[in-house]
Amino acid sequence: xxxxxxxxxxxxxxxxxxxxxxxxxxxxxxxxxxxxxxxxxxxxxxxxxxxxxxxxxxxxxxxxxxxxxxxxxxxxxxxxxxxxxxxxxxxxxxxxxxxxxxxxxxxxxxxxxxxxxxxxxxxxxxxxxxxxxxxxxxxxxxxxxxxxxxxxxxxxxxxxxxxxxxxxxxxxxxxxxxxxxxxxxxxxxxxxxxxxxxxxxxxxxxxxxxxxxxxxxxxxxxxxxxxxxxxxxxxxxxxxxxxxxxxxxxxxxxxxxxxxxxxxxxxxxxxxxxxxxxxxxxxxxxxxxxxxxxxxxxxxxxxxxxxxxxxxxxxxxxxxxxxxxxxxxxxxxxxxxxxxxxxxxxxxxxxxxxxxxxxxxxxxxxxxxxxxxxxxxxxxxxxxxxxxxxxxxxxxxxxxxxxxxxxxxxxxxxxxxxxxxxxxxxxxxxxxxxxxxxxxxxxxxxxxxxxxxxxxxxx
Amino acid sequence: xxxxxxxxxxxxxxxxxxxxxxxxxxxxxxxxxxxxxxxxxxxxxxxxxxxxxxxxxxxxxxxxxxxxxxxxxxxxxxxxxxxxxxxxxxxxxxxxxxxxxxxxxxxxxxxxxxxxxxxxxxxxxxxxxxxxxxxxxxxxxxxxxxxxxxxxx
Ligand SMILES: [Zn+2]
Ligand SMILES: [Zn+2]
Ligand SMILES: [Zn+2]
Ligand SMILES: [Zn+2]
Ligand SMILES: [Zn+2]
Ligand SMILES: [Zn+2]
Numbered sequence: 001x002x003x004x005x006x007x008x009x010x011x012x013x014x015x016x017x018x019x020x021x022x023x024x025x026x027x028x029x030x031x032x033x034x035x036x037x038x039x040x041x042x043x044x045x046x047x048x049x050x051x052x053x054x055x056x057x058x059x060x061x062x063x064x065x066x067x068x069x070x071x072x073x074x075x076x077x078x079x080x081x082x083x084x085x086x087x088x089x090x091x092x093x094x095x096x097x098x099x100x101x102x103x104x105x106x107x108x109x110x111x112x113x114x115x116x117x118x119x120x121x122x123x124x125x126x127x128x129x130x131x132x133x134x135x136x137x138x139x140x141x142x143x144x145x146x147x148x149x150x151x152x153x154x155x156x157x158x159x160x161x162x163x164x165x166x167x168x169x170x171x172x173x174x175x176x177x178x179x180x181x182x183x184x185x186x187x188x189x190x191x192x193x194x195x196x197x198x199x200x201x202x203x204x205x206x207x208x209x210x211x212x213x214x215x216x217x218x219x220x221x222x223x224x225x226x227x228x229x230x231x232x233x234x235x236x237x238x239x240x241x242x243x244x245x246x247x248x249x250x251x252x253x254x255x256x257x258x259x260x261x262x263x264x265x266x267x268x269x270x271x272x273x274x275x276x277x278x279x280x281x282x283x284x285x286x287x288x289x290x291x292x293x294x295x296x297x298x299x300x301x302x303x304x305x306x307x308x309x310x311x312x313x314x315x316x317x318x319x320x321x322x323x324x325x326x327x328x329x330x331x332x333x334x335x336x337x338x339x340x341x342x343x344x345x346x347x348x349x350x351x352x353x354x355x356x357x358x359x360x361x362x363x364x365x366x367x368x369x370x371x372x373x374x375x376x377x378x379x380x381x382x383x384x385x386x387x388x389x390x391x392x393x394x395x396x397x398x399x400x401x402x403x404x405x406x407x408x409x410x411x412x413x414x415x416x417x418x419x420x421x422x423x424x425x426x427x428x429x430x431x432x433x434x435x436x437x438x439x440x441x442x443x444x445x446x447x448x449x450x451x452x453x454x455x456x457x458x459x
Numbered sequence: 460x461x462x463x464x465x466x467x468x469x470x471x472x473x474x475x476x477x478x479x480x481x482x483x484x485x486x487x488x489x490x491x492x493x494x495x496x497x498x499x500x501x502x503x504x505x506x507x508x509x510x511x512x513x514x515x516x517x518x519x520x521x522x523x524x525x526x527x528x529x530x531x532x533x534x535x536x537x538x539x540x541x542x543x544x545x546x547x548x549x550x551x552x553x554x555x556x557x558x559x560x561x562x563x564x565x566x567x568x569x570x571x572x573x574x575x576x577x578x579x580x581x582x583x584x585x586x587x588x589x590x591x592x593x594x595x596x597x598x599x600x601x602x603x604x605x606x607x608x609x610x611x612x
Contacts, residue, residue: 129465
């Protein structure tokens, strides 16, 4: 029995199979679950198990439910099954059958079965419905017939959609409605009457052109917008990079031109100043460059003259003494290779550049060191040579003095011959060999015998 | 007895409409008591994240004594989820739709069970016998005698 209950029944009174209050409730002996007799009978015929706990169940396990349950469901208040027809009678469920059969004004035949009233097939599509559901179904049944609202043709509901699309009487807008034509009218009139006179139709070529142009522009706009987005995101990325670079640079970052200027001067950043390595033989150039770097703002922390004082001197020594290298042929090669400094790698971080600069400075220190050593050696060599020269000069001087002495002795002998003879006879032995004596004489230095002082002991 | 089926379905439908479906399940259409459509989406972390599938329920006059015919809809661009228990024609190998069906179960209970079946899936793959099954499969999945795979997957 399918009934409408006036109040929502207590959920404990609902059969879990049909979800309505128990009808002829029975309880299972084995697991004490309660169902409508019909429900559980059908369920067991389908599967021999309790629908709730799946324990094995047969018809023999069913016993009538507790009388309290039975009376509770029997006393639920229900509506008359002819409510949809107009009967508003309500009563306890157990009394309804009497009403329907005997007193209901809407009863049809005396022997009417309650359930038969409830299930009615749709006369159009054949699907079965509860009576009240059928009333809802009929107006929307796909098989029901409807009239076309334009040509009044009768068709199945399911065909209405396709018919409206082709119905010659259907009211449709002009094909140019998208361009602004306000005309609406029956489909038959469109081609025959409106289209020839439609001002928009006459311009259809223009509209097409315009639309395609507009579409192109819209497309381009979309493309440009996309590019703009890409560029914006790129700018944002660069901004981020710049900011992180700023943070990394810290006090090194200068927003004005000072940094660029100083780096140009100092040869730190500008590739135009490269190569930064000291080419062999370009020592003076490199030294000038370093002097400039020393005076540039970037190197403020160094004493400006600390190295500058050395380099001009070094350069001078190179220039003034072109032959200076000659005695140090091997050494000069070494010196040049020491002067070669790796170029500053500007693609690395500031730290990298600083490291590079530091390496250059260290190499420079090494170069200065070796220069000092070479200067030492050159100096001592020079001193030795000067010594030798002084010695030979002294020897020449001595020779000259002896010669002068000899000449003087001759003069003395000529002027005071007698006294000379008387004074020392030994001098008469000496002939006259002094006459050919001159600066170009190969016998120089003079023979030792001339050096002996005369007996006069006077020089 | 057809009326019991429609009455019970009417009851389920009114409950769905008044209380709503469980999370991730939506009623698409229930124009009659023969065929209902639901969309089902696995909520939370799973292999089927943000994928929505459509379930079709077909009821016969024996419902709820006999189980509904449940399958995923695989037409008009809709597809069945790739799952070891779901064939590419939408048929589902789940014991709850076969020998473990109970009249106590309901449409939403089936939806929730299938939802958790998807949610617990660890690897997206078709059943091993998919091609063979789909070639000879009956139109109604209830006519298939599935050998149920282990439920751990
Ligand atoms: Zn039980
Ligand atoms: Zn029942
Ligand atoms: Zn009545
Ligand atoms: Zn119908
Ligand atoms: Zn028409
Ligand atoms: Zn027009």
